[in-house]
Amino acid sequence: DTAVSQTPKYLVTQMGNDKSIKCEQNLGHDTMYWYKQDSKKFLKIMFSYNNKELIINETVPNRFSPKSPDKAHLNLHINSLELGDSAVYFCASRGQPNSPLHFGNGTRLTVT
Amino acid sequence: GNSVTQMEGPVTLSEEAFLTINCTYTATGYPSLFWYVQYPGEGLQLLLKATKADDKGSNKGFEATYRKETTSFHLEKGSVQVSDSAVYFCALPSASGGYNKLIFGAGTRLAVHP
Secondary structure (H helix, E strand, O other): OOOEEEEOOEEEEOOOOOEEEEEEEOOOOOEEEEEEEOOOOOEEEEEEEEOOEEEEEOOOOOOEEEEEEEOOEEEEEEOOOOHHHOEEEEEEEEOOOOOOOEEOOOEEEEEO | OOEEEEOOOOEEEEOOOOEEEOEEEEOOOOOOEEEEEEOOOOOEEEEEEEOOOOOEEEEOOEEEEOEOOOOEOOEEEOOOOHHHOEEEEEEEEOOOOOOOOEEEOOOEEEEEEO
16 A cells, blocks of 8 residues: 555664665556665655656765656665764655655665 | 745644745746645645646635745645644746646744644
């Protein structure tokens, strides 16, 4: 029943490792997003895909690479993890432009 | 570009108190305005929205009116409950990129005590 689901919920890893976060939505939406939320709750958009095509690519280190195998999935791969990557990463999806976003419950990434 | 500014928190209230969280915006045109709520350990969820000037969005006892004259979209609730404790975000679409990007305020944490 979950509309936007992301895995894993928690991810603890060491500096220098490579990790992936997966996201799936069953709402039939065309557009999906990755947001990063820091410890002060500030939300920053990272990427957006529309029907498997990258449409938003904010100023994000190229260690972060999104991949959308189909419009229901948007994964995030992070290479060479750094301490500053520790945050909560949220996946979201949306139907029509100007309509609300639907968020997943987040993946808390801790880099030690 | 479009932007949104909301009051800093935390806001601490007793149960049944009146709540106001201020939000002002800068926008090209008249985009929809949103309030999202984030409960502890969860993702954001839409609380209410307004699509044009003078519209009032409402949900779960919360209200916000889209005011063009003051470029504001303040969130109000007449009587808060402990279960309303959460972080509240004001948001609007970016004017660039076909309104595909939603811009969020910094968030206001609300703590309600019994």
